[in-house]
Amino acid sequence: xxxxxxxxxxxxxxxxxxxxxxxxxxxxxxxxxxxxxxxxxxxxxxxxxxxxxxxxxxxxxxxxxxxxxxxxxxxxxxxxxxxxxxxxxxxxxxxxxxxxxxxxxxxxxxxxxxxxxxxxxxxxxxxxxxxxxxxxxxxxxxxxxxxxxxxxxxxxxxxxxxxxxxxxxxxxxxxxxxxxxxxxxxxxxxxxxxxxxxxxxxxxxxxxxxxxxxxxxxxxxxxxxxxxxxxxxxxxxxxxxxxxxxxxxxxxxxxxxxxxxxxxxxxxxxxxxxxxxxxxxxxxxxxxxxxxxxxxxxxxxxxxxxxxxxxxxxxxxxxxxxxxxxxxxxxxxx
Numbered sequence: 369x370x371x372x373x374x375x376x377x378x379x380x381x382x383x384x385x386x387x388x389x390x391x392x393x394x395x396x397x398x399x400x401x402x403x404x405x406x407x408x409x410x411x412x413x414x415x416x417x418x419x420x421x422x423x424x425x426x427x428x429x430x431x432x433x434x435x436x437x438x439x440x441x442x443x444x445x446x447x448x449x450x451x452x453x454x455x456x457x458x459x460x461x462x463x464x465x466x467x468x469x470x471x472x473x474x475x476x477x478x479x480x481x482x483x484x485x486x487x488x489x490x491x492x493x494x495x496x497x498x499x500x501x502x503x504x505x506x507x508x509x510x511x512x513x514x515x516x517x518x519x520x521x522x523x524x525x526x527x528x529x530x531x532x533x534x535x536x537x538x539x540x541x542x543x544x545x546x547x548x549x550x551x552x553x554x555x556x557x558x559x560x561x562x563x564x565x566x567x568x569x570x571x572x573x574x575x576x577x578x579x580x581x582x583x584x585x586x587x588x589x590x591x592x593x594x595x596x597x598x599x600x601x602x603x604x605x606x607x608x609x610x611x612x613x614x615x616x617x618x619x620x621x622x623x624x625x626x627x628x629x630x631x632x633x634x635x636x637x638x639x640x641x642x643x644x645x646x647x648x649x650x651x652x653x654x655x656x657x658x659x660x661x662x663x664x665x666x667x668x669x670x671x672x673x674x675x676x677x678x679x680x681x682x683x684x685x686x687x688x689x690x691x692x693x694x695x696x697x698x699x700x701x702x
Contacts (some may be wrong), residue, residue: 406698407646407686410676413626415661415668417619419553422593423543425535425563425610431508435524438464442502444520446531452507459505461524466500511535514608539595539606540574543614552618553578555650563612564637572596577615591616621661625674628665630633631682632659643669644681644688652681652692 410495443460446452462470480486511533518530541561545553556576572595579590593614595603631643633654647653660668679696682690 398439402693403698405681407679407696410446415621419616421543421545424471426542428538429535431533435528438526441522446513450513454510541593543591561614579638628682644685646679646694
């Protein structure tokens with residue numbers, strides 16, 4: 369899990385103390401062969417610490433419609449994707465007892481052999497139809513049918529789940545944030561959500577609530593984020609139970625030096641980090657730095673030898689020896 373994110377501006381570089389002149393004023397060794405490199409200008413920017421996690425969208429208002437009794441689905445007025453207002457009829461269900469009476473009368477009509485039997489059977493069927501009970505199930509909330517488990521003509525048991533309605537206007541994102549970083553997360557923090565089916569779209573959000581209970585299996589805590597600055601029509605395109613990732617801004621380092629991560633040179637033997645710079649005489653020079661917040665593409669750095677405007681080598685720096693003559697083929701910001 370990454371825990372960083374940054375916004376930084378571009379920069380420019382020059383350094384003293386990396387000259388090839390000797391203390392007595394004599395020229396040092398002749399520079400090595402010219403090496404082509406890419407450089408960027410060092411500048412200050414703002415780096416944000418970020419907690420990242422995965423999760424899913426969730427409708428805060430939903431209704432699971434269940435059968436109030438055993439019976440048969442007579443009419444079904446909504447399927448997946450149907451939008452219903454509160455109070456609209458979702459389906460009609462006939463109780464098992466009424467259904468049994470109807471089926472018995474229909475059987476009598478089919479089996480009648482004489483005219484008298486047919487007259488009596490039709491009379492029984494008419495009586496069963498007039499006395500049958502059909503109950504209409506209505507939407508308790510305004511929402512969209514997210515799932516449906518029945519079709520017309522199905523027999524259902526009491527308590528069987530029939531359809532599920534979700535109010536897309538109450539859609540939120542619930543993330544599983546690991547325990548080791550959740551202490552940095554607080555309600556009100558800004559964040560962005562990237563949904564799996566969103567085509568890379570970034571949706572702004574804000575941390576709304578943190579679950580007080582830990583999930584012992586995943587060793588994570590549920591964090592709910594509320595989408596912001598979305599119109600009603602945009603919210604209508606959100607889908608329930610859609611996976612995605614969230615980046616929560618938990619802090620900021622302002623006015624710090626930021627370089628492309630490719631500029632960092634790590635020495636695992638000495639446990640040190642450095643950058644190569646192009647001095648004013650176009651010679652390579654090593655400066656020790658201390659990394660701060662890292663992202664996939666950028667790094668916060670600090671060090672006594674750093675100056676705003678220095679030329680930082682970002683390509684061609686690996687195994688580059690000091691005092692090598694440099695030819696910057698590409699120079700720009702970060």
